[in-house]
Amino acid sequence: MIPSFSDEALYTMLCKYLLNEADAGERAWVDGWLTEHKDNQQLLDSLRKVLDTATKQQYATKADTDNSWNQLFRQLDVAETYAPPAAGKSPLRSVSVSRLWKAAAVILVLVVAATWIFLKRPSERFAGPVQATLADGSHIQLKGEASRLNVARGFNSNNRQVMLRGTASFDVAANSEQPFVVTLGSTDVLVLGTKFTVDYEPEKSTLQVHVSSGKVMVIDHNRVDSAVLTPGMLLKQKNGKDFRIAASVIDPEQKVLDFENVTLEEALKTVGELYDVQIIVDDTSLLKMSVKAKLVNEPIKNVMETMAKSVIASWEQTGDRQFHLKKGG
Structure with a gap:
């Protein structure tokens, strides 16, 4: 089960866990999250593979120039800059940023390199x-x-x-x-x-x-x-x-929607995206009401009629791509 906080926060937490930078509380949270659904372990294993690849690339590839690293970290919005290495030391170990940011930098380099291979030398x-x-x-x-x-x-x-x-x-x-x-x-x-x-x-x-x-x-x-x-x-x-x-989109091309006891708020968000329209609800209490409907390639006016009937409301078109939903049939 995916937690309620943002995906970015989740991935940051998992990266810290894999890089052994998580504290005891964070590690306990990830250990519990792994038991909630089998897909969670697959996601963690996938991220581990990406980071392992980045780590291998990190020690196998030498930095080019001071300017190249500074440009890279500026792209990542990191304030620190590359410091020239002391004699006999790895240049990558001299960057004064966390291991997480270094892994992110290497992943970015890999993505750019992979894109070049795709464009120039596809198999x-x-x-x-x-x-x-x-x-x-x-x-x-x-x-x-x-x-x-x-x-x-x-x-x-x-x-x-x-x-x-x-x-x-x-x-x-x-x-x-x-x-x-x-x-x-x-x-x-x-x-x-x-x-x-x-x-x-x-x-x-x-x-x-x-x-x-x-x-x-x-x-x-x-x-x-x-x-x-x-x-x-x-x-x-x-x-x-x-x-x-x-959500609840079975086929976006044929506009097949299956709302199975979802809130009106979620249903209208899906309709708005799929039909490229704006739907204004005068009474926000309607948004938490439940909608159950299956729609197959219906014109937008039929969709609005179905949404209104589901929550005992009325609707009207107020613009070329704008609709109003009002409480009361």
Whole structure:
């Protein structure tokens, strides 16, 4: 079970735990969290693999120049700067920041390096529309002629990384030892085994991720933001701004929604995201009322009628893409 605080706080706590920087109380909390759901252990193991890779890279790669490290840490909003190493000492050990920040820096370097490999030296390329089966058994369906998929060199041996531009559905083969990574510009989608769809249009600065089964983690490296998506969740992002997330979405393309005793507040948030409309509720007490409904490709006016009837309310359209919900039928 994912805790109530932010995903960023969770990942920071888990990184401290894996790097042995957590205090006794924090370690006790993580130990208890691990017993709450089997997926929690998988998430921790996935993060351990990423950090282990970063640690190996940290001692295998020499720093380039003082200026390079200073630029890197400025990107991470770290005030400290790189200090030249004393003779015979590792330059990476001379940086006066925590091990957590050093690991984050190395992970950022790995992401940049991986992106360069995808762009310059992919092992396979696929152009849509096409169905493809990768070496690990994962199935991918590229949708539309503009969709492109590049597969990293060493796929299924030392990585499971692909780079996507356009729209694709993924059915990822399970492998708890090696996460499947879909790179979308500066954003990564990390997967252990699941079904999900990605629509990434860099020329429009738009991203959409929908999960059908399993769980995925979406990480925006530019904004240092992340989100964990479970079945029925839809994530949208435009112009590199905050993630917007809706739930109870069975099929975003066909607008299939399944509200099973969710609050009106959650249902309206999903409707607003999927139909790109603004819904204003005059009486906020309505927002906590329960909604149960299944909608399949309904026009927005039918959806508003269903929402209103569920909470004994009325509605009216007050703008091109704006609606009002009022208490009382």
